[in-house]
Amino acid sequence: MRRSMLFLPGNTPNMLINGSCLGADAVIFDLEDAVAPAEKDAARILVRNTMRDLDFRGCETIVRINSIDTPYWKRDLDEVLPQKPALILLPKTGCAADVEAADDYITLVEQRLGFAPNTVGLMPLIETALGVENAFAIASARSRVAALFLGAEDLTADLQCQRTKEGREIDYARHRLVVAARAANVAVYDTPFTDVNDDEGIRTDAAYAKALGFTGKAAISPRHVEVINQVFSPTIKEIRYAFEVMDAIALAKEQGRGAIALHGKMIDAPIVARARQTLDMARELGIGREDL
């Protein structure tokens, strides 16, 4: 379960060492934008040590490396891959060839380390107009790709438009990424909401992303994590309904009936699939029938 992903600047110890206590399902150690060029060496060593020595149990680790058009990305991977991050976030992914280049190098390092293939997943960061247009090709380029991630700040710069709180300028990209990711059967994560002090704004923005089909959302501030987790968790009402759907299915099966209705509405395959997803998440959150 990956509802929230919290960015942590890769060269800032007091953020890194507390990363697992901030409630996020995953933390993203950032070696890219949060780190000045002169500190890239220090950050990758610090992130490597932090991942190696601190306990991040219950909190997935992701590393945003530098993009493949920089001299840093292979050294980033050399340092962090031995620590087995769940995912590598690959910035400025514009086409399938970018994924292939990263995947080829990760495969080499994995083999060198004796890891099973695809031990570490890849999450292309789509933050250019080219990346948006190539989203499906990127998502389906290699089996290592586990998710797409929308980066709206760089994208709006590339689109030559203003980034607004309402986000109308990224609507097309959001829709396009969700469809591309779902078509490729991978997860999809929404861009962070950047106004740290707007509690209502983050809730509205996260709810909109969930309504579009995003799997979860990134955060640049620990203040946003709890809201994102709430928005991307099933409600008690949804969980109760999902149990009712599964009970109705079981009963119909027992009685040999094909068509089933619940509260006057026919239950079809998509409703059952959604109920299963809801119950899977409820299970991960430790919510059972007895809690309803």
Added chain:
Amino acid sequence: MTEIIRAASAGTLESSDVYVEIEPRTQGIELQLESVVLGQFGGAIEAAVREILAQFQVENARLHVVDRGALDCVIRARVETAILRGKGDN
């Protein structure tokens, strides 16, 4: 053996970090340590610094370490970075 050929530094003076300066020296290790928790953890900090120096086979260097309550993994990272910068890797 790794030779320190130039003065270099790593880290910051922010909370939970440590600032490490390293420079060439002709004979042995000279370590000057300042810490907000010197009484409690001075020995452990010095041991971590010396362990990384040994790991990189640095036998001659002068170090000035200013600790702001850094964890062991942070101290080791900053000393390693200072060594790599001082030996001219970057």
